[in-house]
Amino acid sequence: EALEVPAVLAAHEAVAALAAKQGWKRPASPKGANELDQLAIDDRGRLVLVELKDARASEVVTAPLQALRYAWEWHAALDVLLPSLQALRAARMAVGLMPPDTPELTGELRAVVAWGEGSPSPEVLRRLAEVKATVDRHFPPGIPEVEVWCVTPDGPRVVALHGPSAGRAG
Numbered sequence: 001e002a003l004e005v006p007a008v009l010a011a012h013e014a015v016a017a018l019a020a021k022q023g024w025k026r027p028a029s030p031k032g033a034n035e036l037d038q039l040a041i042d043d044r045g046r047l048v049l050v051e052l053k054d055a056r057a058s059e060v061v062t063a064p065l066q067a068l069r070y071a072w073e074w075h076a077a078l079d080v081l082l083p084s085l086q087a088l089r090a091a092r093m094a095v096g097l098m099p100p101d102t103p104e105l106t107g108e109l110r111a112v113v114a115w116g117e118g119s120p121s122p123e124v125l126r127r128l129a130e131v132k133a134t135v136d137r138h139f140p141p142g143i144p145e146v147e148v149w150c151v152t153p154d155g156p157r158v159v160a161l162h163g164p165s166a167g168r169a170g
Contacts, residue, residue, distance in 0.1 A: 005072040007072060007138040008072055011138035015131055032041060036050070037050055037051055038052060042108065045108070046106055047078075049084065051113050053113065053115050060124055064128070067112065068138055071109060078107060086105055089105065111139065112146065113148065133159075
């Protein structure tokens with residue numbers, strides 16, 4: 001059963017109100033998303049929660065809501081999960097599945113929405129910026145915002161959104 005977090009429900013209602021005001025499709029129920037797509041460890045030892053989307057899909061617009069839900073779920077469970085994640089990290093390094101200099105997990109989290117090849121349309125990016133600005137106000141302590149990335153063959157790069165959240169550092 002999904003964790004019911006008031007901040008997630010409030011963000012969903014705020015995005016639904018934004019969608020109604022702008023004439024967009026209402027976002028799907030916050031209970032509909034239940035699988036985090038990827039986990040990573042950044043160079044500072046933060047656990048990165050990644051929600052992947054097809055760049056051409058309209059669901060890119062509301063992906064920050066999914067990232068918010070996962071952030072709250074992991075935030076609530078991290079103290080219990082951290083020892084197992086540290087053990088998994090050590091085991092993966094021991095067999096060569098992670099670089100030997102992968103930092104130890106700090107217990108900090110990052111939330112990311114990412115896509116691979118291609119780019120959403122300018123209209124989808126505009127809407128994404130508005131949704132992101134709305135959702136960013138509802139993250140748990142220690143996670144200032146959902147980051148938006150495009151994953152390229154050279155690695156991920158931050159997508160600069162124009163609008164309410166433009167200029168925020170990741």
